[in-house]
Amino acid sequence: QKEVEQDPGPLSVPEGAIVSLNCTYSNSAFQYFMWYRQYSRKGPELLMYTYSSGNKEDGRFTAQVDKSSKYISLFIRDSQPSDSATYLCAMSQINTGTASKLTFGTGTRLQVTL
Amino acid sequence: DSGVTQTPKHLITATGQRVTLRCSPRSGDLSVYWYQQSLDQGLQFLIQYYNGEERAKGNILERFSAQQFPDLHSELNLSSLELGDSALYFCASSVGSREGQPQHFGDGTRLSIL
Numbered sequence: 001q002k003e004v005e006q007d008p009g010p011l012s013v014p015e016g017a018i019v020s021l022n023c024t025y026s027n028s029a030f031q032y033f034m035w036y037r038q039y040s041r042k043g044p045e046l047l048m049y050t051y052s053s054g055n056k057e058d059g060r061f062t063a064q065v066d067k068s069s070k071y072i073s074l075f076i077r078d079s080q081p082s083d084s085a086t087y088l089c090a091m092s093q094i095n096t097g098t099a100s101k102l103t104f105g106t107g108t109r110l111q112v113t114l
Numbered sequence: 115d116s117g118v119t120q121t122p123k124h125l126i127t128a129t130g131q132r133v134t135l136r137c138s139p140r141s142g143d144l145s146v147y148w149y150q151q152s153l154d155q156g157l158q159f160l161i162q163y164y165n166g167e168e169r170a171k172g173n174i175l176e177r178f179s180a181q182q183f184p185d186l187h188s189e190l191n192l193s194s195l196e197l198g199d200s201a202l203y204f205c206a207s208s209v210g211s212r213e214g215q216p217q218h219f220g221d222g223t224r225l226s227i228l
Contacts, residue, residue, distance in 0.1 A: 031213075031214065032213065032214035034216065036219075041221075042221050042222075043116065043118070043120075043204055043219035043220050043221040043222050044157070044204070044219045045116065045219070046216055046217070046218060046219075049216050051214065088156075088157065090157075092213050092214050092215075093213065094213055094214075100145070100162070100170075100208070100211060100212055100213040100214060100215045100217075101147065101159040101162060101170055101172055102147075102149075102157075102159065102206075102217060103159070104156055104157040104158075105156070106156040107156065
């Protein structure tokens with residue numbers, strides 16, 4: 001079983017829709033949660049960064065973390081065709097050392113149609 | 115543009131060969147991370163360097179090695195290449211080395227083994 005599970009999609013929505021993307025995880029030591037967007041033939045681009053539980057909003061994007069359920073979400077409001085990409089969740093755990101590797105979900109492919 | 119530069123963008127070589135991938139981190143970032151992205155495994159952490167020193171190792175094969183130079187650029191060396199090494203290799207960088215550091219990715223090197 002993978003430490004981070006993410007539905008691969010594809011998820012197809014009409015322009016203007018609210019999109020909900022989710023990840024579940026099994027390691028309770030994860031404390032830092034990130035969402036990356038990856039366009040085809042490009043590297044992952046950091047969208048949202050949160051620590052521990054709670055919500056964070058940035059423009060059309062809202063990230064939610066529910067540590068009690070080991071569940072994180074990314075909401076995209078007023079989705080645009082330019083939002084069509086693969087969305088990756090990533091997590092980092094508290095270590096006694098200094099390592100800060102990210103553990104990624106496999107990504108959800110999103111298609112926003114006109 | 116993340117500020118992380120990777121060269122070359124594409125590399126085509128044969129089994130048994132050796133290649134070197136290069137990464138220049140964002141200005142001011144001291145940590146460099148290497149990840150491998152394949153269709154079946156997603157993004158997998160390979161290794162981290164901080165200010166020239168190795169800080170963490172992930173699922174990196176013994177045939178692979180890396181180093182970070184005094185000017186902070188990093189190289190990932192892959193030897194005795196096998197067909198299964200075909201993948202996208204990403205470099206990321208962050209300011210520090212501790213857990214939870216936001217990581218910024220380059221656009222990767224696509225390695226194809228024939």
